[in-house]
Amino acid sequence: MSNSKQHPHLYFTKTDLPKLKSKAKHSTFEKDYDAIIARANDNLIPTLDIKVDEHAILNQPLCRAETCAFAWQLTKDKRYLNKAKDTLLQVLKLPEYKNNKNDNTFSLGISAFASHCARTFDWIAEELSDEEISLFITKLKDEIVDLFMDECQAKNKYLYGNRTMNHLSVYCGPMAELLVVMDKHDIDLSNEIEIVRAHLLRYIEWYDDAGVCLETNGYWAYGMGNAIKGLLAFKMNGWPNIFHQKAKKLDRMCYPHFYFHIEDKTVANFNDCPYGVSGQILTRHFSRTHKDEREYSIPEGCDARFVHSNIKTLALIFAAEFQDKKIQWWASQFKYSDSAGFIFGDPNLESEPPVDLPTSAVFHSAGIMTLRDSLIDPNAKLLGMKAGRARGKVFDDPHCQFDLNSVVLDAFGTTLLADPGYLHDWSTGLRLDDPDHISYSTKAHNTILIDGQGQLTADSPIAHFQQLSPSEDIDYVVSRLERGYGNQLIKFDRHAYMVDKDFYVIIDEIELQSQNRITWNFHGLKDAIYKHEGQFSISHNGTRLVLLPFGECSLSCQYLTDHFLPRLQFDTTENKKTVTVGWLLLIEKDGNDISSFKANLNSSKATIEDIKTNKKWDLPIVSRKASIESDIMIPFPDRASI
Incomplete structure (x- = not known):
């Protein structure tokens, strides 16, 4: 593991920032950059009055905080820093974290919350006091890490194979991110990290060998998207070759979905995946969670279910990792990526239309x-x-x-x-x-x-x-x-x-x-x-x-x-x-x-x-x-x- 007390380090370090900022004007990434900044600007709203009985939506304000934290790294505009910091500190003051007032298990909502916490913390940690960092580590260890580890028992049907599906990666991918940013802050999480890493690698093995029960398209970007972002955290923090397995199971991961699309439209939309153009503008109404019943507009390319992943992001990551020009071309068919696609996409990789592949x-x-x-x-x-x-x-x-x-x-x-x-x-x-x-x-x-x-x-x-x-x-x-x-x-x-x-x-x-x-x-x-x-x-x-x-x-x-x-x-x-x-x-x-x-x-x-x-x-x-x-x-x- 890298020196985890030096932040940021989850996805990039300070020395990577000049190259990262230069992507803002690159033709492949300029729309992604503009969308990230637009979302950050949209998120500069008064901090929500987050109540104990509203934990089901903790991932929403933290999602906004994460976007602002990343915008802070790219622009050094303190409005974004202040927004991210205020939201994170308010959440840390809550007495406990639950999916809802009747559910104290490690759930899909809590896992998304863990991911947003990890990235927000990593990207603003250099601006936090020692006391604030200590509060984050102690609080997340007691309320999230221990909760997750308690769920890593045979009773958990998702983690122990009785119902293996995308929950396995959705639980473990975000935990990989959180554990990596917390490790070595006066706490040793190496045992927990090995458990999560084993689960993620098992998920990839299962995903390839499951015998035609796989989620596709948008739902692939959900389950596999969480797994890949967990692997990225490991790749950048001590396991540089984690993507490159002898079985080549990740190398070919994009191609089924490649064939299921015409431009950015999901066509072969079987299983649990959304139908239609992946980059359409969606609007959701969160009257249950916002007292002002404010409508939250989700920019093009984002996921209405706040699963912080989409198809273009995965295409950019796979194309860069395996230097695959055809997948780079496929990524260009979609309108927007998210922060992970912006960070890990390769601006120097040429795209190549798949004219030599079989059409069927x-x-x-x-x-x-x-x-x-x-x-x-x-x-x-x-x-x-x-x-x-x-x-x-x-x-x-x-x-x-x-x-x-x-x-x-x-x-x-x-x-x-x-x-x-x-x-x-x-x-x-x-x-x-x-x-x-x-x-x-x-x-x-x-x-x-x-x-x-x-x-x-x-x-x-x-x-x-x-x-x-x-x-x-x-x-x-x-x-x-x-x-x-x-x-x-x-x-x-x-x-x-x-x-x-x-x-x-x-x-x-x-x-x-x-x-x-x-x-x-x-x-x-x-x-x-x-x-x-x-x-x-x-x-x-x-x-x-x-x-x-x-x-x-x-x-x-x-x-x-x-x-x-x-x-x-x-x-x-x-x-x-x-x-x-x-x-x-x-x-x-x-x-x-x-x-x-x-x-x-x-x-x-x-x-x-x-x-x-x-x-x-x-x-x-x-x-x-x-x-x-x-x-x-x-x-x-x-x-x-x-």
């Missing part, structure tokens, strides 16, 4: 694949599909939804097949595994229902991908659902094709134990235009998706609005035990002619023909050799009995 990819550990025609065109076509795990007794992760074999589709800058993304709905009292939940249930996604029912917790839903592309002009991936709908389902294989980098085909092979009604849902945006008679279509912003079902199965179509998103719902006109249905997805823009396409289906292939251009494609259907599960679920062979 399968990410087995993330459980998502994308078929797209370009990685750099803002008008790119992108079909995403979800495999992986949902919830269940084998894997209990509430950040996985019942969305296996679901698809989304974007083209020409607009969404045509939409997914609701991250929409907790606490107001109704619905459990997260309730079949009627607004976004978690299968009904909310673009996949199938059997007799109106979706995927079940008791059946531990799971699916896996196979990449089977037969030629340069046909990208072909199949998602094979192993289990999920109870004993009723034997097989649900969804075959997805991108043909000639132009249009998509989906073929669904479904086998049931007995005859039943099968339903397909295709959701679009709320303001899209839907046509459910004649030529089925979803149109938005001048782009139209035409859905042409083909095969021998007879289907009916309705336009319905009883889900969170409107949809076209297709149903079998009679109950079926075995069915194969094809879907030709044609994208119409600026009057391009799509009327000349024809499709035929048999047991081994689909034939797509464009009569106008005299082009013809045979799409192979690689079926399972038998209706059996793969070995991915061994030793859990039974279905609903687990």
